[in-house]
């Protein structure tokens with residue numbers, strides 16, 4: 001995953017929202033990142049900080065919420081449990097598991113400064 005491209009996309013969303021809200025600045029951005037999203041959080045945060053310089057999001061704090069991976073069994077539909085890095089169905093023992101969480105990557109919320117009246 002290319003963190004700088006990602007940071008750029010996030011910044012675009014954030015600045016766009018701030019402009020729409022007529023906010024003078026962005027305080028905080030909450031981002032949800034799945035365990036299997038392939039994103040290096042610290043790299044993303046530093047890329048974001050670098051790109052945000054000179055924009056409305058310059059002083060924004062990027063908070064990353066990690067979403068743990070979860071899967072269900074393809075055969076019987078039971079919730080899969082994880083052993084090490086491998087998902088396995090506790091009911092029928094198959095390892096063909098469909099990932100139902102863990103690949104998320106989205107902006108959950110944006111906190112902006114109130115527009116001056």
Ligand SMILES: [Zn+2]
Pocket residue numbers: 073074075076077078089090091092093094
């Ligand atoms: Zn099963």
